[in-house]
Amino acid sequence: MQQQMAQQAQFAQIPDPVKNFIVHFHKAVKENNLAEISAAYESGWNRFTEKFYAKTEWPEAEIIAPLVNDDNIFLILYRELYYRHVYSRLQPNIDDRFHSYENSCELFNYLLNSEGPVTLQLPEQWLWDIIDEFIYQYQVFCTWRSKIKSKNDDELALLEEGGGVWSSYSVLNVLYSLIQKSKINEYIEATKAGKSAEELAEVVGPYGQQPLYRMLGYFSIIGLLRVHVLLGDFTLALKVMDNVELNQKSPFTRVTACHVATYYYVGFCYMMLRRYPDAIRTFVAILNFIMRMRQYHTRSYQYDQISKTADRMYALFAICNALSPSRLDDNIANVSKERYGEQIGKMTRGSKEALPAFEELFLYACPKFINANSPPYDDPPALAQVLADAEAAGGSVDPARRQLNLFLADVVAQQSTPTLRSFLKLYTSLGTAKLANFLDVDEEEMIQEMMVMKQCSRSVSRVGTETGGLLDGTMISTSDLNFVIGDNMVHIAEQTVGRRFAGWFIKNTERTQRIFDDLKNTPLPAPPAAKAGQPVVSEPVAQRPAGGKPKVAWAAAKA
């Protein structure tokens, strides 16, 4: 009774515009009215958040339930938004963490285990956000869980019991189930094979025919890519993308946030696989896209997130470019230099300061790595042991550090190549003894270093084999400086880039066309009225064909 009264009191406190909004939102969802749902989802929700809930939670689902006739599905969707708001604006407590997991499970359970496909329709943006948020909350939970020291007794008790909450297996299970239910991989393959609409429908079955399932399946593939990266499995991450074509026409590009995230994680995988040229190409493609769309999207509520990811990709681009210099895109290189010029200077000089610069950029730009397993909360003595071990070791090993150390080992291995390179550039052939003498190092040691240099100037790359999976590729040379040792003589050949004219001509042609257009569209000056006593004889006017439209005049001039 008391609880009921409290709920009523809370209900009374909800501002009327919010009540109206919720009723309206519910109606839109019930009627599967995508345009109205989109409007409520993308602008209404954010507007009311700013106005009434910038610093507090939205009303709980139970409170607003009367407004929506206790529509369970809508309440699940409402909670999805409710918790997302808590995670992004406020500090989730342990109950929020557990309940948001339960709510996600309820949602996926409804989608996957109802009798046949559900008729619900949601905008693509929201579908992506559901998957994205699910993984985000999993990642945040894992990070939070791994910090044993800061847990209070209540939290310890809940964690001891709730071992299965946000477990890696359950998250993977959801993503794989969505992929299988929607038959998205079969769908992509059939589309590629050019199957007809009827054949497609047959291939994908009742679920895959629904846009909701198809897009959830699609986004789950991208979700898997991300989860595998977070867990440090870079090959499997690219492997799950086998069917997805990475180009600007792919369906996943329709949701910008998804498009950007995909390229970020794929690029990062390539970097960890030491495939720097592929990483660079991936970042360049998406950064150019972001640059182009900047002018249209600045007001989108996701713009901040996208531009943060872009900044991190400029940092990753800088890292890759330092390890495997290329001149793929001067534009992107310049922006990257503007932002990280100081670090780039240090990284490319190969000095003592190089490693800290690599470290700084890596930690700033890397994904938020997680441990797959929970500390043993269900076993207090073991937990105490973990805590003691961590303190003895000066803090537990952060998963990002583990990946960083692996990456830095690669960097250290090729650290003397910039110096070697600068010497080799000066010669076309040179004795190894003489070179060792210049460098003031042992000759044998230097020859071994040259093998490293050679090794670093070769990389597996997808260039030229665009059709296969993301892991496919062939060995290519990545350096403009090539050398070979015959006995004790180094022969050097350089690849030089011929002068580039195209850009200049294209730019100027386009400019001329613009000027030409402007001229064409400018009305001709009206012939000055011939006033008495002022006979005007101006030659150009006289030459103009009488009554001729300007267009004709120009066309004639052109011919």
Place this chain on the structure above:
Amino acid sequence: MTSTWDCPTTRPEHIDTLVQGVDRYNPSNIGILEDYLYQQTRNQEYDCLANLAILKLYQFNPDLYNPDVVINILIKALTASPLPDFNLCIALLEDRSPNLQLDEPDPLPTILPLLQSLHDLLYRCRFPKFWEVYRSDDLKVLRENYTVEYVGFDDAVRNVAIRAVKSTFTRIGIERLASYLALDNASTVAFAQKTGWSLNEDNTVANIPPNPDNQIEATVVQENIKLPQLTKIIAHAAKA
């Protein structure tokens, strides 16, 4: 990292189905994958992705953890240098939980640093140093307990050296090559011949056949104009 790395020709079909599908997460399949690993060490085969699937199962199911298997996987990955396999394996190794019930003390904490230093030497092409370290007393534990099981381990490391030499040299002195392979001069000559390299008359220099990496040529890259660059201009011309 070509298609054979992705899916080696020696991979049996049932393993392929396992690795490609969702069944790779099923803990009850660990035995199949572990057996396949031992098959690899005995038959001089190598399948990185299948081995990563083992480590993935260990990552998700700490109670399956078998340190000997992990060490064998790492040794296998070591000889794949300069491919990143070794690091890819390490990336999946999380900290062990202390409540793990093992019959014997876990050998991994002592062996792992040794393997990492060996990997570092191989990746940095310090082949003579590699052999010196590998054959030192400190690494007896690794040799006697692990690499002894790996059929052809020495030759697999030699092949790492051969790959590095092949792309860097056109000709190499036998003494230098011998130091990379840790063989005496006569065996080095034999090894080089087996690899398909010819030797000069007095067997002091090996000639490495031309391959894409040891052929160098000064080139000038001319720019390539792609159609999309010109779309604006062409569209304009069409409109006008």
